[in-house]
Amino acid sequence: MRTATRFLSRSAASSMVVAAALAFVGVQAAGQTATAATATKSASTVAACTAANMKLTVTEATRPVNHLLLKATNTGAKPCYAYNAPLLKAGADAQAPLPWAQESVPQAVVLVKPGQSAYAGILTYSPDGEGGGNAKTLGVTLAGKSGGATGKEKTLTLPNGGTVFNSAATVSYWQDNAADALVW
Structure with missing residues (x-):
């Protein structure tokens, strides 16, 4: 039973790390999209x-x-x-x-x-x-x-x-x- 608990804890921790990484990537992508939109807007004024x-x-x-x-x-x-x-x-x-x-x-x-x-x-x-x-x-x-x-x-x-x-x-x-x- 200890092995099962330890396995579940490691699985939960791994899932939390993956979820945090995906959240970080999502925030980065949103920032890049905003930057790209600003660059496109300024490029159209050239x-x-x-x-x-x-x-x-x-x-x-x-x-x-x-x-x-x-x-x-x-x-x-x-x-x-x-x-x-x-x-x-x-x-x-x-x-x-x-x-x-x-x-x-x-x-x-x-x-x-x-x-x-x-x-x-x-x-x-x-x-x-x-x-x-x-x-x-x-x-x-x-x-x-x-x-x-x-x-x-x-x-x-x-x-x-x-x-x-x-x-x-x-x-x-x-x-x-x-x-x-x-x-x-």
Whole structure:
């Protein structure tokens, strides 16, 4: 009978420990849910990046060949989202923006905090492409969540007095670092 009593006491104690642990986990989960809800609420107040709150620069990439790097640095006081890819027009007479490299879609939208940057890689020319011409400027408009323009176009001067673009030219989606932007 002593063995049975001792077994029941140990079982009761184990059950109480399990119940306490589950209660603790429940309290923690409720706290995390509240934190996640607050984070979601604050994330929804972050606006899309625009040319008005971003410093835009374009440089020639050393590698890979036939690539430019577009850098957008947040000069504002609040973070913003760099949605999709930039809308780029190569040259003053360009009729349509460069296509976006669909294989470069990041896992998440790039959040650009004040002083930080987002990057897009630009493939300018490929032997597989057709035609081509030398462009001296690059028209840049940032895209919103739906893919449309968020503001006015900003014109940048291309390096080396101009760059050759042909029909294979594409631009990557915004990335949080230059190396990932230049993979495409």
